[in-house]
Amino acid sequence: MDNRHFIARRAAQYFKNGDVVNLGIGIPSLCGDYAPEGVLFQTENGLIGVGPTAEGMMKTERFYNAGGVPFIPVPGASVLDVALSFGVIRSGRMAATVLGGLQVSETGDLANWAVPKRAFGMGGAMDLCTGARTVIVAMELTAKNGTPKIVDCCTLPLTGKNCVDHIVTECCVIDITPQGLLLKEIRAGYSPEDIQSRIEPYLHIDPDLKTMTE
Amino acid sequence: MNNPKIKRREEIISCFHDGQTIVIGGQAGANLPYRLIECIVDSGAKDLTICSIDSGELDRGIGRLIHAGAVAKMITTHIGTNPETAALLAEGKIEIEFNPMGSYIERLRCGGTGLGGVLTKTGLGTEVESRREIIRCNGEDYLLEPALRGDIAITRARRADPLGNLAYRGTGTASHPIAAMAADLSIVECDHFCDLGEISPDEVRVPGMFIDMILI
Numbered sequence: 001m002d003n004r005h006f007i008a009r010r011a012a013q014y015f016k017n018g019d020v021v022n023l024g025i026g027i028p029s030l031c032g033d034y035a036p037e038g039v040l041f042q043t044e045n046g047l048i049g050v051g052p053t054a055e056g057m058m059k060t061e062r063f064y065n066a067g068g069v070p071f072i073p074v075p076g077a078s079v080l081d082v083a084l085s086f087g088v089i090r091s092g093r094m095a096a097t098v099l100g101g102l103q104v105s106e107t108g109d110l111a112n113w114a115v116p117k118r119a120f121g122m123g124g125a126m127d128l129c130t131g132a133r134t135v136i137v138a139m140e141l142t143a144k145n146g147t148p149k150i151v152d153c154c155t156l157p158l159t160g161k162n163c164v165d166h167i168v169t170e171c172c173v174i175d176i177t178p179q180g181l182l183l184k185e186i187r188a189g190y191s192p193e194d195i196q197s198r199i200e201p202y203l204h205i206d207p208d209l210k211t212m213t214e
Numbered sequence: 215m216n217n218p219k220i221k222r223r224e225e226i227i228s229c230f231h232d233g234q235t236i237v238i239g240g241q242a243g244a245n246l247p248y249r250l251i252e253c254i255v256d257s258g259a260k261d262l263t264i265c266s267i268d269s270g271e272l273d274r275g276i277g278r279l280i281h282a283g284a285v286a287k288m289i290t291t292h293i294g295t296n297p298e299t300a301a302l303l304a305e306g307k308i309e310i311e312f313n314p315m316g317s318y319i320e321r322l323r324c325g326g327t328g329l330g331g332v333l334t335k336t337g338l339g340t341e342v343e344s345r346r347e348i349i350r351c352n353g354e355d356y357l358l359e360p361a362l363r364g365d366i367a368i369t370r371a372r373r374a375d376p377l378g379n380l381a382y383r384g385t386g387t388a389s390h391p392i393a394a395m396a397a398d399l400s401i402v403e404c405d406h407f408c409d410l411g412e413i414s415p416d417e418v419r420v421p422g423m424f425i426d427m428i429l430i
Contacts, residue, residue, distance in 0.1 A: 025294075044315065045241045045267075045388045062372075062384030064244035068295065073384070081419075082241070082267070082389045083323050086316030090336065109339075113292075118300065119312065121292025123268075127316035130336045161339030 003170035009034040011098050011138045011168045019095035025067045027138045028098035044124040046085045049077025090131040097132035101139040103154040106201035108164040108176035111156035129160035141169040150199035187212045217376045221427045230257035238266040239369035239393035245386040246275045247370040247403045261286040269299040291315040317359045325363030326395030367397035374404035378425030379418045391419045403429040
């Protein structure tokens, strides 16, 4: 299993039967493959109950997700216009959202919609991280060049303040707590010192630290 | 063709002029009003302000207008699917106002339904806050998102009848019913043109009174 799927599978363990969940693009979009039964996926362009990717003659322009991928709705799916779709998100009915991240701060600030000299826009991410009951960031621990993505203070434009609950990476799970960052799980082959050396803020270690399932 | 709302393509093309603000329904590369977008391209109108959820793809969908150099400003939520928009932004050749998607659609809904704006927590503590007024209501802080409205709205419906009653299907609904109400002149293209009574009253998402022109 590659790192992207490894991260997605762990992030999906936060979902419970009966949850309505929204997945961002990139790694988060892979979580659907690993979700427990009974979880309904929302696409913010207006449907609750996104099913498998549609191929061949099952493709129709009437069922596309917000990432532009055609899908088959599950039995019990419901259609909403975009205004109501975001009403669902803002009103606290969304159990969880999984988003990608460029930077996450010690206090749970998230930056994921612009880099210097290149803004791609926040899309629905600001509403999701403000409204969803649980905000999970699924990302690699550092940027490709090794620069920390978990930082003391975000330098990129924020998507939301104090909004992130869990960070899932290819080598650890970190919770944002009022006391700071808490290392909850670590992948076999890594030490807490390895993780600490690749992030900026101080990392507390859960006395009940677990090993991530391979 | 005695129906006053059904228009020939040439009549619709003549509605578009330089400097207009145009609201476009649809999202994510599917079910856009492609034929009406071609009408704008063929009108040759320039310096347009386009309000839409995204900027389409390279030379496709709303990207057709970007590629034609017809757009001076976009009020949108992301441009991640169209590298040409990003390049124009980097060169300073297009102005982009990014809105959170939930706030964008509420601004249009206000514009179409006689409201001045809405209060939302989305964007608090971000750079969106710097362009908005903070309002305290029921003991909590919100951003005031002002109403947004266009000169013209172009949208697409699954079905339309001679009165302009509109019905949708699946994620083809998207922002279309909201966008269709948020302009002085609302033009719709439909996949199926129905007889009066064929769309049952319960299926109508946008009453015909909101619609001025139909391209069938």
